[in-house]
Amino acid sequence: MNRRAAFQLSFVLVAPLGVACASASTTPPAKPASVVAISVSATDFAFTPSTIRVPLGKPVRIQMPNSGVVDHDLRVELIQVSNLTSADHEDGHGHGGAAQVMAHSAPGKTGWVEFTPTKPGTYELVCTITGHKDAGMKGTLIVE
Numbered sequence: 001m002n003r004r005a006a007f008q009l010s011f012v013l014v015a016p017l018g019v020a021c022a023s024a025s026t027t028p029p030a031k032p033a034s035v036v037a038i039s040v041s042a043t044d045f046a047f048t049p050s051t052i053r054v055p056l057g058k059p060v061r062i063q064m065p066n067s068g069v070v071d072h073d074l075r076v077e078l079i080q081v082s083n084l085t086s087a088d089h090e091d092g093h094g095h096g097g098a099a100q101v102m103a104h105s106a107p108g109k110t111g112w113v114e115f116t117p118t119k120p121g122t123y124e125l126v127c128t129i130t131g132h133k134d135a136g137m138k139g140t141l142i143v144e
Contacts, residue, residue: 061113076101
C-alpha cells in the first residue's frame with residue numbers, strides 16, 4: 001500500500017472518532033428544573049466569574065463555554081459530591097465521597113459537569129492544563 005492510500009485509509013478510520021468526541025462535550029442533556037445552572041466562561045487565562053456559590057445538597061450544573069484559543073478545563077479540588085456526571089463521564093462516577101469534578105472544552109465549545117455537593121466549604125477551581133493555573137486560571141467555589 002502506498003503512502004497516499006495509507007493516509008486516506010487512516011483518515012477514514014479516525015475521522016468518525018473525532019466527530020463523536022467533539023459532540024459529546026458540546027451537548028449536555030436537558031437540565032431538569034431542580035438543577036442549579038451556573039455558567040463559568042473560560043478565556044486565555046481566566047474564569048469569569050472567578051467566584052461562584054452553590055447550595056449544599058442541591059444538584060448543580062456548571063457549564064464552561066471556552067472563548068479562548070486553546071483547550072481549557074475546570075476542576076474543583078477536593079470537593080465531596082454525589083451524582084456526578086459530565087460530558088467526559090456520563091456513567092455516574094463519584095457517588096459519595098471525594099470525586100473528580102471536572103469539565104473540559106475545546107475553543108468555541110462548551111464543557112459541563114453536574115453534581116450534588118455534600119459538604120459545605122470553600123473549594124479551589126483550577127484549569128489543570130500545564131501552565132494555565134500559574135497564568136491565573138483559578139477561582140473559588142463556595143458550597144453553602
